[in-house]
Amino acid sequence: MTDEPLLRVSALSKFYGSRVGCENVSFDLWPGEVLAVVGESGSGKTTLLNCLSTRLLPSSGTASYRMRDGQWRELYRMSEAERRFLMRTDWGFVHQNPADGLRMTVSAGANVGERLMAVGDRHYGRIRATAVDWLSRVEIDEDRIDDEPRAFSGGMRQRLQIARNLVTGPRLVFMDEPTGGLDVSVQARLLDLLRGLVTDLGLAAIVVTHDLAVARLLSQRMMVMKDGHVVESGLTDRVLDDPRAPYTQLLVSSILQV
Numbered sequence: 108m109t110d111e112p113l114l115r116v117s118a119l120s121k122f123y124g125s126r127v128g129c130e131n132v133s134f135d136l137w138p139g140e141v142l143a144v145v146g147e148s149g150s151g152k153t154t155l156l157n158c159l160s161t162r163l164l165p166s167s168g169t170a171s172y173r174m175r176d177g178q179w180r181e182l183y184r185m186s187e188a189e190r191r192f193l194m195r196t197d198w199g200f201v202h203q204n205p206a207d208g209l210r211m212t213v214s215a216g217a218n219v220g221e222r223l224m225a226v227g228d229r230h231y232g233r234i235r236a237t238a239v240d241w242l243s244r245v246e247i248d249e250d251r252i253d254d255e256p257r258a259f260s261g262g263m264r265q266r267l268q269i270a271r272n273l274v275t276g277p278r279l280v281f282m283d284e285p286t287g288g289l290d291v292s293v294q295a296r297l298l299d300l301l302r303g304l305v306t307d308l309g310l311a312a313i314v315v316t317h318d319l320a321v322a323r324l325l326s327q328r329m330m331v332m333k334d335g336h337v338v339e340s341g342l343t344d345r346v347l348d349d350p351r352a353p354y355t356q357l358l359v360s361s362i363l364q365v
């Protein structure tokens with residue numbers, strides 16, 4: 108265990124012209140901790156996640172990440188190449204739409220193997236064995252390994268996207284509505300699977316969702332956003348059972364839930 112956070116975010120803001128994407132967001136994320144970011148449509152969840160994962164550059168503020176060697180790095184001062192390396196190795200990004208996170212016209216096995224090759228593994232037999240192992244961990248039959256994801260169901264695609272992201276042993280995974288496009292029974296199974304993997308691997312994750320049940324199931328801590336601002340944050344059970352901000356009270360009483 109370590110007594111230092113993994114990620115430190117301070118006064119992060121992103122404006123699109125005069126429109127607020129997110130404003131003045133600060134928090135620390137600890138190793139192995141899952142943070143849920145909840146709020147209604149347009150509240151700035153995706154903007155925040157994209158800034159944190161450096162897919163988008165903020166207008167102001169800082170975010171520092173503790174690398175594997177213990178060194179703190181300021182994310183927005185890193186070179187493009189360094190950021191890309193982090194994205195391929197130490198981080199994962201699970202998109203709501205699996206097509207955004209997969210290569211749809213190469214095999215399932217290659218989708219997983221590609222990330223391993225990106226971190227320098229060149230041994231075909233070992234890559235394939237690891238791919239098989241990861242497919243089974245996300246409950247995809249080995250005999251589907253040569254199929255392209257476009258031949259998969261939505262739930263299978265999402266599980267494949269998860270395998271592709273986790274195969275390199277990331278320490279931090281960003282997820283934007285990971286169960287968003289799926290029907291309810293598939294969602295429940297995927298959430299179970301995700302929860303198991305996150306726990307087994309001791310992953311830290313930032314999960315964007317508008318679904319409070321997802322936050323309850325996956326996260327230890329949550330942040331509630333409205334109009335680009337964090338209106339409440341705290342331990343997930345506390346926020347959901349004893350919401351303090353009027354907006355969170357409305358959200359929890361389901362008046363605003365969609």
Ligand SMILES: Nc1ncnc2c1ncn2[C@@H]1O[C@H](COP(=O)(O)OP(=O)(O)OP(=O)(O)O)[C@@H](O)[C@H]1O
Pocket residue numbers: 123126127128129146147148149150151152153154155317
């Ligand atoms: N590329 C963009 N250009 C201009 N404004 C944008 C852009 N992306 C987002 N916004 C605005 O920033 C605000 C926050 O949007 P964001 O997509 O972060 O919300 P969200 O909480 O992820 O919503 P949803 O739940 O619908 O995905 C909104 O007012 C949105 O219109």
Ligand SMILES: [Mg+2]
Pocket residue numbers: 152153154
């Ligand atoms: Mg969004």
